[in-house]
Amino acid sequence: EDQVTQSPEALRLQEGESSSLNCSYTVSGLRGLFWYRQDPGKGPEFLFTLYSAGEEKEKERLKATLTKKESFLHITAPKPEDSATYLCAVQARSTGFQKLVFGTGTRLLVSP
Amino acid sequence: EAGVTQFPSHSVIEKGQTVTLRCDPISGHDNLYWYRRVMGKEIKFLLHFVKESKQDESGMPNNRFLAERTGGTYSTLKVQPAELEDSGVYFCASSQDLGHNEQFFGPGTRLTVL
Structure with a gap:
């Protein structure tokens, strides 16, 4: 069973x-790994898609x-407005490539 | 460009009642998804439409849940009759086509069953 931690x-x-958030995954045939940001009372906001080991994206x-086993979200010199829950999700061959399998998220609080 | 919209934002109903949630995807997005998060758990997939067809409904909990997408535009998710364990936040997402994987989420509907 596909799993995201x-x-x-x-x-x-x-x-x-600065710090890093970790997302480790166990899937059969990774299609893509997604990072989302979620603010309280709102829906997940898309940040990045990564498709293959070694890939990096910045915003x-x-x-x-x-x-091949995990993804990191590095936050450099964070500001209070970066406070949110960061969600990781995967799409995999075993689940038809379309549905997202989510982790439970990391709640980030940045104090001034 | 308007994002994914959902209605209502909140719904409080009694056990045994019926509730219908609505989702309007981003214009031109053929793929529409429903997800749910119950208290303390991760967001979980319910089903996936491609236009008006159900592509994958493997996440639907039971036959009290009925999703429709008539005409391939907006979608509704009906829960009938609602049970206490149906409480949670229901999210809708849409994506452009199968080659574009990014799913864009709506703000969610918070459902409370008393």
């Missing part, structure tokens, strides 16, 4: 304190990387 569950940072203070 995110760690840590929660992370508290000071403004400017502002965020950088996502992918290996």
Whole structure:
């Protein structure tokens, strides 16, 4: 069964304190790995898609990387507005390539 | 460009009642998905439409849930009769076509069954 595990569950940072969030996955035939940001009371907001090991993508203070077993979301010099829950999800051959299988997310709080 | 919209934003109903949730995808998106998150758990897939056809409904919990997408535009998800364990946040997402994997989510409908 496809599985996505995110760690840590929660992370508290000071403004400017860089860190990384982890997403480890076990799937049969990865099609894509997705990162989303979710603010309270809102739906997930798409950030990145990664397709193959070694791929990297960046957006502002965020950088996502992918290996054969895990993905990291690196946050460089975070600001309070980066506070949110970050969700990782995968699409896999075993589940028909379309549906997303989500992890439980990492709640990030950035203090000024 | 308008995003995915969902209605209502909140719904509180009694056990045994019926509720219908609506989702309007991004214009031109053939793929429409329903997901659900129950308290403390991860977001889980319910079903996937391609235009008006159900492509995958493997995540539907039971036959109290009925999803439709008449005409391939908006979709409805009806729960009848609702049970306590149906409480949660129901998300709708859409994507352009099978070659574009990014799914764009709506704000969700929070359903509370008392």
